[in-house]
Each structure stands twice: as structure tokens, then as C-alpha cells.
Amino acid sequence: MHLRDLIFIKEENRNIPEEEGMDHSLKLLKEGYQFILNRRYTMESNIFETKLLGETAICLTGSKMAELFYDTEKFKREGAAPKPVQKTLFGEGGVQGLDGEAHRHRKAMFMQVMKPDDLQTIRRLFAERWQKHVRVWEQQDEMQFYKNVKTVLFEAACEWTGVPLEEDTEARAEQISEMFETPAHIGLRHLKGWKARSDAEKWMISYVEQVRNGELDHVAGTPLEAFSLHRDHNGEQLEAETAAVELLNLIRPITAISVYAAFTALALHEYPGEASKLDSDDARERFVQEVRRYYPFFPFTAARVRKDFTWEGHTFKEDTLTLLDLYGTNHHPEEWENPGLFRPSRFEGWQGTPFQFIPQGGGEFDFGHRCAGEWMTVELLKEIVYQLHEHLSYDLPDQKLSFSLTEIPAIPESGIILKNVQPV
Ligand code: HEM
Numbered sequence: 438m439h440l441r442d443l444i445f446i447k448e449e450n451r452n453i454p455e456e457e458g459m460d461h462s463l464k465l466l467k468e469g470y471q472f473i474l475n476r477r478y479t480m481e482s483n484i485f486e487t488k489l490l491g492e493t494a495i496c497l498t499g500s501k502m503a504e505l506f507y508d509t510e511k512f513k514r515e516g517a518a519p520k521p522v523q524k525t526l527f528g529e530g531g532v533q534g535l536d537g538e539a540h541r542h543r544k545a546m547f548m549q550v551m552k553p554d555d556l557q558t559i560r561r562l563f564a565e566r567w568q569k570h571v572r573v574w575e576q577q578d579e580m581q582f583y584k585n586v587k588t589v590l591f592e593a594a595c596e597w598t599g600v601p602l603e604e605d606t607e608a609r610a611e612q613i614s615e616m617f618e619t620p621a622h623i624g625l626r627h628l629k630g631w632k633a634r635s636d637a638e639k640w641m642i643s644y645v646e647q648v649r650n651g652e653l654d655h656v657a658g659t660p661l662e663a664f665s666l667h668r669d670h671n672g673e674q675l676e677a678e679t680a681a682v683e684l685l686n687l688i689r690p691i692t693a694i695s696v697y698a699a700f701t702a703l704a705l706h707e708y709p710g711e712a713s714k715l716d717s718d719d720a721r722e723r724f725v726q727e728v729r730r731y732y733p734f735f736p737f738t739a740a741r742v743r744k745d746f747t748w749e750g751h752t753f754k755e756d757t758l759t760l761l762d763l764y765g766t767n768h769h770p771e772e773w774e775n776p777g778l779f780r781p782s783r784f785e786g787w788q789g790t791p792f793q794f795i796p797q798g799g800g801e802f803d804f805g806h807r808c809a810g811e812w813m814t815v816e817l818l819k820e821i822v823y824q825l826h827e828h829l830s831y832d833l834p835d836q837k838l839s840f841s842l843t844e845i846p847a848i849p850e851s852g853i854i855l856k857n858v859q860p861v
Contacts (some may be wrong), residue, residue, distance in 0.1 A: 452750045453495070454480040456487040465489060466621065469843035470733045473498055473762035484751060489758065490519055496737075498762035499769050500799075503792035505748060506761040507800030507807075509536070512740035514806060517758065519739075525620045525630035526689075528638065528682035533806065540806075542670035546683070547809035548802060550660045555597075556816045559691075563593035563817055567824055574858040579834070582702050583852035586821070587614055587695040593817075594691035598684060599659025600644055610692055612637055616685075617693045621845035634685075641681035641688075649677075660687055690810050696846050697814065698821045700732035701725065702853045705826060706833055708779050715826050718819065723781040725818035729796040730767045731779050733840075733847045737762050738798055738806070763795050831855040 456476060465472045473496045476485055483499040497506055506512060513536045518527055527533050532543045566589045574580050591610035595602050603609055612633045619630025647653040648665035656662040664680050664687075675683070704724070705712045711727075714720055737760045742753045753759075768776040772793050774783070792799045797808030808814075836851035 453752075454482045454485040456480075456485060458488065460488045460491060462489050462491075466623070467843060469621075469841070469845050470736045470764045470847065471842050473737060473760065474765040474768070477762075477765060489760075492758055494758040494760055495742075495753065496760045496762065498765040500766065500772055500790055500792040503761055503766055503795055503799045504790075506740060506759065507792065507805050509743075509805065511743055511746055511748075511753070512759060513743045514540070514740055516756075517739040517741045521627060522620045525616050525627070525634055528634060528685060530676070530679040531682040531686055532809075533686075538670050541804060543683070544803060544809065546664065546667050547686070550663060550687075551809060551813060556813050559593055559597040559813060560816050560820050562596045563589065564820055564824065566592045566596070567820075568860075571829065571858070571860050574855075575860065577858070579854055579856045580858060581852040582855050583695055583699040583848060586698045587611070587692055590694050590698070590817070591688070591692045594688045597660070597691075598687050599656045599661035600641070600684070600688065601653075609640075613685075613689050613692045614695070616689050617696075617846065618848075637685055637689075638678065638681050641684050642677045645677045645680045645684070660684070687810070690808075691813070691817070694814055694817050694821075696734055696848055697725070697728055697732070697818055699849055699853050701728050701818060701822050702825060702855075703838060703849050704728055704732075704779060705822070706838070711779065711781055712826060714781075715822065720781075721819045721822050722815065723784040725815060725822055726784045726787075726794075727779060727781040728818065729814070730773075730794060733764050733842060733845075734796060735798075736764050736845055761795075761799075763798070766793070766795050766799075828861050829858060830861050831858045 461472075468475060476487070476496065477483060477498050483502050484495065484497055487494055487496060497503070514534050515536055516534075518534060523529055523534075532540065532547065535543055570585060570589050574585065588607045588610045591613060592602060592606050594600075595606075615630045615633030616637065619627050619633075622630070644653065644661060645665045648656055648662055653661075661684060664675075664684050667675055667680065669675060701724075704727075711724065715724060740759050740761070742755050742757045742759060744755050746753050766772060770776055787794075791801065791807070797811045797814065798806055800807050802809065802811075832855070834854055834856050836854045838849050838851060838853070840847040840849045
């Protein structure tokens, strides 16, 4: 892009730099995580306008813009997620697209199962499952860590939510991961994501119905029971489809922690000096926080302008699609010293705002859309780095460990092949 592509002349919006051209959706697919970041550099602005999917989109980056984005008086989520994302990643009718009281009530259903005891329970279940899998891995010549850890996470997710484990957990874990691996693809790969969601929803609806008909034992106190019997803010039971979408909003992202797990294994390999400092739970927490800051996962999140407003001279028109750059904010030089360096020590006594470090969204958990599972993610990653570093010996043979910032989600190319895996 050249500077001549930029015009700064819109009367009502004169401070918002605007990218010229009909539509930049293909560039978004091509540039991936760097789409907003690239334009922030060329336009020298944390706010700019572009055209995506045939409409005007405002892009925001940095903590000040994140704070604006998470003002629920100014932005709403209704109609913000593009269809391809709804059909694969989110599903329809889930918490991500709700606003106001309906959102607060539904979000409370999630936060209810995220208490410290719940996090310790899933961490323990994960560790038990991991031990079982290690006994298989040590018999194998080599194993792909990303694929295998997906299955371990998926099994722990089912056990924790109360969803009965099937025989072929690997196949079901693959189906679940299609939902987060395919949203940014086009063609056949994307269609696989649609099919995976449709099949997974059917699978989950059958459990919701069994709970409601009293046909499933051992569900008391589980998220499966809580979500199946949940009543919305009007006192009505959720549609079985919606309850299934929300249960998948637990099982899918827990399985997706495998992406960060693969990056954790990569970081242990690439930064042995940092790995040698992992002698306490606090040190492990700093390490996994830096994994979540440094490596890419969600590029951005989306909302729409609730009603016309002006902010610092910028006019925001009702319904305008607005994207907040998550990856770019975590790498923003105004927010981080040497953002391109992997440096867990930056989190020692870190006193940031809820809008600066936003790999899983920013702002508040209860009233905003910040990820319900952020602390669960940190807890499980701490267990993963503990198990990998303290309780497993393995070799990393020659392989393609690189990842591309134009692929969403980015995953190390080889999936991290481990050889000679042995428990320690
Ligand atoms: C794998 C690592 C994870 C990443 C990268 C991630 C990322 C995100 C992001 C970016 C958002 C949207 C924030 C926004 O729009 O403002 C989000 C929302 C959400 N996440 Fe996560 N997440 C992860 C793990 C989890 C886990 C483990 C769970 C549950 C067990 C979870 C459940 C949710 C839910 C329910 C929402 C919707 C919240 C709302 O709309 O109020 N996520 N996540």
C-alpha cells in the first residue's frame, strides 16, 4: 500500500485515515494477523477506516482504542460476527452475539463454572489424562504434539463438562478442532468447518435432551447439567440448539488451547535460557503469559457501533463494523518495551490495564465480552508447561517449526514432532 492510497478528507470523519479501494477482504485473508498492523504503520494511526466484506469497517489498535471498543454504551455485538465465523467458530445464538441484560445473564452462566475450584478440577483431570497418554506416547517412535494434546484437552473438557467420553476421542477432537482451524479458510476447507459444526451440534443436542429427560446419570453439578437446564433472563429454558452451542463454547476453546500448547513447546525449544528459569508456579505463569502475548491466535474481535457518537473528533456511525486488533495490541510499541522479544520477565509485577494485554479480549469478564475461559487457559497452560518441562524427556528431530502470520490460526508447520518421549 502507498501513501497515495490514503485520503484524509471526509468532512464528518476528517481525522480517521481511510484506505482507498472497493474492498480489502482478500488482502485481509492474505495478510492475516498483520492486516491491521501493516496499516497502522503506513497510516501512523491507531484508528483507520477500510472496506471489508462490502462494507465500511473501522479498525482500532492499542489500549486506548481497546477501552473505547469495550464501552458497551458505544458498541454492540449483535450482527458483528461475519457468517463464515458464525457457521464454524461461534455457532448461532451464543453468548458472543448477545448484548445488554441478555448478555450479562448468559455470561453469568459461564462465569458460574469458572470458579477457582472448577479451574483446579479441570487442571487435575487434564493431568490424569496426560499421564494416560504418556504411556502410549512412550511406546511410539514419534508423535505429533499438537494433534495429541488436542485429544488430551478434549477428553479433559468432556470429563469436566459431564459429557460422556466416546470411544474414538481422537476423531471427535479433530471434528471439534475443524471449528477453530477453518473460519479463515475458503473453499473446501471452510466447508469442512461448517460440516464439523453441524455434526458437533447434533452430538451435543442429544446430551442436552438426555439431561432434560433424566436419561443421563452422573451429571449433577456439571456444566452439562447447568447449561442444559439454564433459564435465560426471561425465565425461559434455552432452545436445545442454543444450550448445545454454549456447551461447545466450553469444549471447543478448551480443545483449542492445543494451539497455545504447541507454541509453549516451541518456546521451550527456542528459548532454553527462559526455560531454565521455570522453577516455580509463578515463573511458569509468566512464561505462559508471554506465550499468549508473543504468539498469534485470535487476530482481532468485532463489534458494531450501537448508535452515532463522536469521540475525540472522530465520528462513528450507527452499525459500522469495528475491529479491535488483539494481536497488534499485544505487539504495540506504545504498549510494550521491545514487543518483538520473547521475555517472560515483563510480567513480573506487571501492572497493566485490562486493555493492554488482550490475547483473549479485554475489559471486564462479567459485563463485557472478555473471554470467559481466560483463567482456565492460563491454568491449563501452566500444567502443560510443567508436564512438558519437568516430567517428560523428548527429542525434537529436524522439522519445520516455522509458522506463518498469514495463516489464521497460525500453528507451527510440523505440529511439533516429538521423538523418544519418556516420562521423567
Ligand atoms: C484457547 C485459548 C483461547 C483464546 C485465544 C480465546 C480467545 C477469545 C477471544 C478473543 C474472545 C472474544 C473477546 C471479545 O470479543 O471481546 C473470547 C471469548 C470467549 N471465550 Fe475464549 N479463548 C480461549 C479459551 C477459552 C476457553 C478455555 C473458554 C471456555 C472454557 C473460552 C470461552 C469463551 C467464551 C464463552 C467467550 C465469549 C465471551 C462473551 O462474549 O462474553 N475461551 N475468547
